[in-house]
Amino acid sequence: MAQGPAGEHHGEFKVPGGKLVVADFGVADGLIHGVSINGDFFLEPDEALDDINAALEGLPAGSTHGEIAEAVRRRLRPGAELFGFSADAVATAVRRALGRASTWADHSWEIIGPTPLSTGMHVAMDEVLTRRVGEGLRKPTLRFWEWESPSVVIGSFQSVRNEVDDEAVRRHGITVVRRISGGGAMFMEHGNAITYSLYFPQSLVDGMSFADSYPFLDDWVMEGLRKLGISAWYQPLNDIATDLGKIGGAAQKRLSNGGMLHHVTMSYDIDADKMLEVLRIGREKLSDKGIKSAKKRVDPLRRQTGLAREEIIRVLSDTFRERYGAVDGELSSLELAAARDLVDRKFGTEEWLHRVP
Structure with a gap:
């Protein structure tokens, strides 16, 4: 987990046999904000990335892995396809950024x-x-x-x-x-x-x-x-x-x-x-x-x-x-x-x- 001077958090997770998922965000008043999920994965349609970021925005920083992954799954639009990663992979990257999951x-x-x-x-x-x-x-x-x-x-x-x-x-x-x-x-x-x-x-x-x-x-x-x-x-x-x-x-x-x-x-x-x-x-x-x-x-x-x-x-x-x-x-x-x-x-x-x- 990396944390910059402005309180920004950075976490990475390489899916075994899959792609890299990176989470960048800040935490204020115990809530996640300014979320950017990025990486070398594939995602259709492009707008589904907005869904993932929006799902994480405002989540409590103390959310469990399961709560984070479920929030992403609920927010994804019908027909969205994730290639080389998953909602669980996003949750792991977020948890690593928060220091609650380790490498x-x-x-x-x-x-x-x-x-x-x-x-x-x-x-x-x-x-x-x-x-x-x-x-x-x-x-x-x-x-x-x-x-x-x-x-x-x-x-x-x-x-x-x-x-x-x-x-x-x-x-x-x-x-x-x-x-x-x-x-x-x-x-x-x-x-x-x-x-x-x-x-x-x-x-x-x-x-x-x-x-x-x-x-x-x-x-x-x-x-x-x-x-x-x-x-x-x-x-x-x-x-x-x-x-x-x-x-x-x-x-x-x-x-x-x-x-x-x-x-x-x-x-x-x-x-x-x-x-x-x-x-x-x-x-x-x-x-x-x-x-x-x-x-x-x-x-x-x-x-x-x-x-x-x-x-x-x-x-x-x-x-x-x-x-x-x-x-x-x-x-x-x-x-x-x-x-x-x-x-x-x-x-x-x-x-x-x-x-x-």
């Missing part, structure tokens, strides 16, 4: 490299860091996971007994934990997957649908995979796919304090036979990844790149660093202590693990 460049980012933690500590750390970002106590952060032991991480709303085979879990010495985000179960062993978490203010995805926020938040990942020779895309809602099948999945959690968690796991070298034993829905999981035979290992990233897992993480990390000016960070002693406390009180308890019968 990647509005934040100072940190990267925490792969740090070995117990699985309980990993899921607890997700909650701790999301809350701290929401409270303004930590900069927005990208954190890569490292595994200490074989684990199954189930979604917030899954049933343990429906997802996990108890006998196989005991036989293979696997830890089962529940995370705070939704989605499906993940089977992890050391070196078999690439998992990362993003912690950031919800203003970064202000006005976006859940479906739109997933590819938006992982566009840097797609760029990194392209550098590795992999053409990947989002398959709604939360799957990352290639021509050879699914390679990963994402999940999100938004907290009431304004912090947001977005985390992704991508398969590198998974033992499909063991996965089938441990997860009750293992066969369905494999079919979703485009794998026909459970007797072969599931290794999309290893097979498609021929690179070590550490090299793939380096390329992804460097891509994020170059895009967003991120610097190296680390977990503080306070954050580690808070996560250990959460493991004791929540993530390591039977009550939390079996909260869904």
